[in-house]
Amino acid sequence: MRLCDMTLRDFRNYKEISLEFDPGVNLIVGDNAQGKTNLLEAIAYLGSGKSFRAQRTGEMVRFGADFAEICGTVYSQERLQTLRWILFSGSKPRQIFRNGAKKKTAGELSGVLSSVLFCPEDLMILKGGGAGRRRLADLALCQLRPNYDAALTEYHRILEQKGRILKDHHENPGILEILPEYNARLCQVGALLISYRARFFEGLGKAAAAYHSQFSGGAEDFTLQYQTVSTVSDPYAPLDKLTEDLLSHLESHYRAELESGQCLTGPHKDDFSVSLSGIDLKAYGSQGQTRTAAISLKLAQRELMGREFSQKPILLLDDVLSELDPARQDFVLNQIQGGQVFITCCEPGRFTKLGKTVQIKKGQIQHG
Numbered sequence: 001m002r003l004c005d006m007t008l009r010d011f012r013n014y015k016e017i018s019l020e021f022d023p024g025v026n027l028i029v030g031d032n033a034q035g036k037t038n039l040l041e042a043i044a045y046l047g048s049g050k051s052f053r054a055q056r057t058g059e060m061v062r063f064g065a066d067f068a069e070i071c072g073t074v075y076s077q078e079r080l081q082t083l084r085w086i087l088f089s090g091s092k093p094r095q096i097f098r099n100g101a102k103k104k105t106a107g108e109l110s111g112v113l114s115s116v117l118f119c120p121e122d123l124m125i126l127k128g129g130g131a132g133r134r135r136l137a138d139l140a141l142c143q144l145r146p147n148y149d150a151a152l153t154e155y156h157r158i159l160e161q162k163g164r165i166l167k168d169h170h171e172n173p174g175i176l177e178i179l180p181e182y183n184a185r186l187c188q189v190g191a192l193l194i195s196y197r198a199r200f201f202e203g204l205g206k207a208a209a210a211y212h213s214q215f216s217g218g219a220e221d222f223t224l225q226y227q228t229v230s231t232v233s234d235p236y237a238p239l240d241k242l243t244e245d246l247l248s249h250l251e252s253h254y255r256a257e258l259e260s261g262q263c264l265t266g267p268h269k270d271d272f273s274v275s276l277s278g279i280d281l282k283a284y285g286s287q288g289q290t291r292t293a294a295i296s297l298k299l300a301q302r303e304l305m306g307r308e309f310s311q312k313p314i315l316l317l318d319d320v321l322s323e324l325d326p327a328r329q330d331f332v333l334n335q336i337q338g339g340q341v342f343i344t345c346c347e348p349g350r351f352t353k354l355g356k357t358v359q360i361k362k363g364q365i366q367h368g
């Protein structure tokens, strides 16, 4: 799959821009705050309907504008296709078009244009908090499995409603009557999330282990461990069993949740850990090991998606190459051959021999 061209209107700091891309490496060069990351965000959003940075859709609409538009021509599934999104600054729901026809959900675009983003913060993802790792897994899984995307959205909606019950019950005790209903649904949907995640992490761990082994000259044995709610003894168990396991953990935390006013248990707290030859990376890994493992994870994510859709997803490298030492840079650059890549960096000339260069200044292409 590859992105042939893209037009943005009132997206972030872009009033209007049309770009044509190279099927190989595209280098996006510009000073700080000119719109490089915004461009990658638009590319990722075009294919997935997910932003790796915005909390709300409206954030992506240019200040003062009512709506933003992202359009692109994609070569995928052996034909040219067009994707188009309209995002509103207010509460109006976004609109999605594929080949001119209106679509209800982003899931209907699955497999057309998937992407993997890699940015400097990801280099320390295995040392940081669980939220970053959950985001990584969710962004990948939502693109891989539209049903996961739908389940995740539902899970978060129930979680939010349950959160409100837990906050309001002191003033309005009657509200607790509906809590069991919410808990039951939360566990059902949560079971589905766990089931998808277990399979995803297994594949991701295996693929990442192969990269890490190549990278470390076979010196270290990479293993990834999925961590979920403690009462879940087997994340591959049938959904009924997983639902029961989740309910029993919830029940034992019933009082604690009422007292704290927070949803304390469930797969929204899931995480994963990596160990190298049996040693936990988060606690003991060196900076170099942590970075190497993170690169392996990203390449693995790209490989899984490539296998699933029988075409390589596009790779978005946001400022990450300049953060790497030459050996790691070479490793990444060697591995990414054969697919479409977008690389942002500040210094012109740094990687220009790699492919087409686009210079961005204040949300516009700078010619010459």
Ligand code: ATP
Pocket (backbone or CB within 6 Å): 011, 012, 013, 014, 030, 031, 032, 033, 034, 035, 036, 037, 038, 039, 059, 060, 061, 062, 063, 319, 346
């Ligand atoms: P850096 O090299 O520092 O990472 P960058 O080129 O990646 O910079 P971006 O993150 O793409 O820069 O942001 C460019 C500018 O876009 C920022 O100055 C930001 O204020 C602006 N911006 C973000 N959202 C909007 C919006 N909704 N409307 C208008 N401008 C916006």
Ligand code: MG
Pocket (backbone or CB within 6 Å): 036, 037, 038, 318, 319
């Ligand atoms: Mg940036």
